[in-house]
Amino acid sequence: MSLLFDMTHSQAEADLLIEGEMQSRQSRSSDLTPNILPPQMQNADVVLVSSDDVHFRVHKSILSMSSPLFQDMFSLPQSTDSESIDNEFADSEFVDGLPAVPFSENAEVLHNLVTLLYPIPSVIPGDYDKALALVAASHKYDMTTVQSSVRAEMKSRDLRPLTSAAIFRAYGFASAKGLTQEMESAARLTLDFPMTFESMGDELATFGGWALRDLARYRKRCRDGLVSCLESLLNHRLPPSDIWAGCHNTTFATIAWWLHTLLSDHIRKLRGTFTHSLLKPSSMRAEYLAALQSHVNQVGCTFCSKVHIMHGEAFCEEVEKNLLKALDGVSTATSFSGPEEI
Amino acid sequence: MSRSTTFSSEESPSDESHVLNHSHADIVLRSRDLHEFKVPKVYIIDSSPVLAELIRSHSQPPNTAIPTNSVTLLPVVSLTDSGAILISLLSFIIPVSPNLPSTTEECLELLWTAQKYEMDIVLTRIRDHVARENPPMIREENAFYVYSLAQQYGLRREANQAARLTLKVRMSIGDLEAAGKLDILSGALLHELWRYHQRVREYLAGDFTAFMTLGAGARINFRCIKLSSSDVPTWLNDYINSIAVNPSLFNLSEFHMALTRHAVPTACHLSRTCQSCAVMSCNTIDTFWKALSDVVQHSIENVSLNSGCPCYLI
Numbered sequence: 001m002s003l004l005f006d007m008t009h010s011q012a013e014a015d016l017l018i019e020g021e022m023q024s025r026q027s028r029s030s031d032l033t034p035n036i037l038p039p040q041m042q043n044a045d046v047v048l049v050s051s052d053d054v055h056f057r058v059h060k061s062i063l064s065m066s067s068p069l070f071q072d073m074f075s076l077p078q079s080t081d082s083e084s085i086d087n088e089f090a091d092s093e094f095v096d097g098l099p100a101v102p103f104s105e106n107a108e109v110l111h112n113l114v115t116l117l118y119p120i121p122s123v124i125p126g127d128y129d130k131a132l133a134l135v136a137a138s139h140k141y142d143m144t145t146v147q148s149s150v151r152a153e154m155k156s157r158d159l160r161p162l163t164s165a166a167i168f169r170a171y172g173f174a175s176a177k178g179l180t181q182e183m184e185s186a187a188r189l190t191l192d193f194p195m196t197f198e199s200m201g202d203e204l205a206t207f208g209g210w211a212l213r214d215l216a217r218y219r220k221r222c223r224d225g226l227v228s229c230l231e232s233l234l235n236h237r238l239p240p241s242d243i244w245a246g247c248h249n250t251t252f253a254t255i256a257w258w259l260h261t262l263l264s265d266h267i268r269k270l271r272g273t274f275t276h277s278l279l280k281p282s283s284m285r286a287e288y289l290a291a292l293q294s295h296v297n298q299v300g301c302t303f304c305s306k307v308h309i310m311h312g313e314a315f316c317e318e319v320e321k322n323l324l325k326a327l328d329g330v331s332t333a334t335s336f337s338g339p340e341e342i
Numbered sequence: 343m344s345r346s347t348t349f350s351s352e353e354s355p356s357d358e359s360h361v362l363n364h365s366h367a368d369i370v371l372r373s374r375d376l377h378e379f380k381v382p383k384v385y386i387i388d389s390s391p392v393l394a395e396l397i398r399s400h401s402q403p404p405n406t407a408i409p410t411n412s413v414t415l416l417p418v419v420s421l422t423d424s425g426a427i428l429i430s431l432l433s434f435i436i437p438v439s440p441n442l443p444s445t446t447e448e449c450l451e452l453l454w455t456a457q458k459y460e461m462d463i464v465l466t467r468i469r470d471h472v473a474r475e476n477p478p479m480i481r482e483e484n485a486f487y488v489y490s491l492a493q494q495y496g497l498r499r500e501a502n503q504a505a506r507l508t509l510k511v512r513m514s515i516g517d518l519e520a521a522g523k524l525d526i527l528s529g530a531l532l533h534e535l536w537r538y539h540q541r542v543r544e545y546l547a548g549d550f551t552a553f554m555t556l557g558a559g560a561r562i563n564f565r566c567i568k569l570s571s572s573d574v575p576t577w578l579n580d581y582i583n584s585i586a587v588n589p590s591l592f593n594l595s596e597f598h599m600a601l602t603r604h605a606v607p608t609a610c611h612l613s614r615t616c617q618s619c620a621v622m623s624c625n626t627i628d629t630f631w632k633a634l635s636d637v638v639q640h641s642i643e644n645v646s647l648n649s650g651c652p653c654y655l656i
Contacts, residue, residue: 195515197536207529216519275516
């Protein structure tokens with residue numbers, strides 16, 4: 001296998017705003033693009049041309065095996081001067097006597113894609129945005145095996161967007177590209193952050209179609225699910241909260257007042273607006289402990305102390321489990337209408 | 343094959359037939375829905391360099407086969423616009439009674455069509471007629487919708503007019519969702535609108551600072567029991583600052599609410615009653631409100647949507 005330098009650099013013109021945005025972010029976050037050595041396969045019979053005009057000499061057969069889209073494309077009668085599967089490829093030309101297929105992806109994405117097609121060391125980026133762009137490319141070209149490989153690798157590396165901006169950006173990008181799995185994961189992650197213009201910032205510009213409306217609907221459903229769960233926890237007759245009925249410092253027939261207050265405060269906040277960051281199930285344990293400690297310190301409640309020692313851990317686990325279940329139970333199918341143009 | 347043309351326009355039948363079948367017609371414009379308009383091409387050529395070029399290209403070279411109407415043998419120029427839009431457009435080109443479409447969507451499409459054909463004078467004429475509409479084409483209740491459509495059509499002026507009216511609505515995701523506005527706007531258009539609101543707020547903040555220290559704000563009531571460092575009643579200072587954060591609070595109701603909260607005693611704060619503000623005269627309030635309105639107007643007029651917004655979807 002030989003690696004040849006065959007690169008010309010020109011300003012890529014992204015076909016979509018979102019793609020351009022994503023790619024410009026990638027080029028900002030990495031200096032790799034100008035130094036990519038495109039794999040040049042021996043006896044190649046087609047040239048893939050990236051949006052930034054890097055040429056990848058590959059085999060039609062390999063592309064055909066990885067993607068029914070390319071299989072169909074190459075099974076069509078060959079035109080005399082170009083390959084084309086749709087308008088996107090309509091402007092294709094010949095490069096060094098080989099048919100050239102222009103791609104809207106940049107060289108880095110295309111390079112990563114090619115490494116996943118051949119028995120050579122595969123390159124899956126460690127950066128979430130870049131990995132997501134690779135998933136999007138494999139999705140676009142119907143390369144299911146490649147897509148599964150990239151997703152599996154992302155999962156094994158626990159690759160996920162970390163900041164508020166990165167999460168909203170990932171949601172917008174995944175939504176625009178029809179990556180349902182990534183869109184739903186990102187939507188879930190956005191719940192930990194406020195859904196405001198300020199927190200979404202410029203990432204909002206990448207939200208195509210009804211992505212914003214769908215995200216708001218999803219968030220409201222999650223909010224409603226949490227409220228419903230918290231309301232059920234207020235019921236002193238039903239587990240897991242029934243253990244807290246009997247606190248001597250609680251004058252009315254209900255669960256211990258400190259726990260009642262904790263849960264009620266969350267219900268009130270959640271009902272107030274859905275745009276604040278939603279309650280994190282994992283944060284309830286710490287809040288429970290703080291409220292209990294304050295209660296015991298104030299009134300020396302032996303009942304609550306005993307209940308906590310006997311059942312506190314199991315109660316916290318149950319609360320967290322119920323809250324997670326409430327979020328998991330939100331049907332994303334009814335929240336997300338999928339990619340569409342306005 | 344051309345269709346017989348019936349339109350729900352308000353123009354008189356004689357005007358319509360004049361547009362559709364002008365006695366001095368020397369060209370046929372055919373709509374995408376196959377309505378034909380026989381018109382003198384001089385009007386079209388004078389109005390639009392784009393159509394002039396199109397007509398010229400249909401006329402050259404002279405001896406090649408040019409599509410013609412089978413009955414009149416006039417050259418036919420096929421356009422991508424609907425018959426309803428074309429008849430309205432022609433009513434602003436040919437000397438007949440101008441005919442604005444009945445819906446906002448069609449009016450915007452008409453404006454876009456005139457803009458597409460670079461009909462500058464016609465565009466001005468249409469906008470003049472639109473401006474005289476009662477009720478106005480762009481209103482508070484349809485501002486977000488018109489903004490969205492105007493952005494998609496690339497109609498900067500209408501998009502700006504609509505964007506100004508959206509200032510009357512609190513710009514938060516929660517409020518917009520509750521009002522169903524997220525069903526109207528894509529993220530990209532909403533982002534552009536949010537940036538516009540941001541710039542207006544920044545401008546307002548700057549203008550209010552000058553207004554409170556030098557303008558009518560500084561002279562409204564020195565006898566208030568609680569004055570800010572610049573000798574302006576604190577409640578007024580707070581109210582004006584709140585407009586800079588949320589321009590939708592700029593209305594007389596909010597102003598009077600703020601005044602009432604300050605001047606009328608409550609059960610909790612009986613001692614904080616401000617008699618001076620409570621008896622402020624209507625004249626004082628009117629004068630102040632007019633001055634404040636001028637400042638707000640000035641700020642809003644100085645801000646417009648970004649010209650580089652990549653929102654032209656059509």
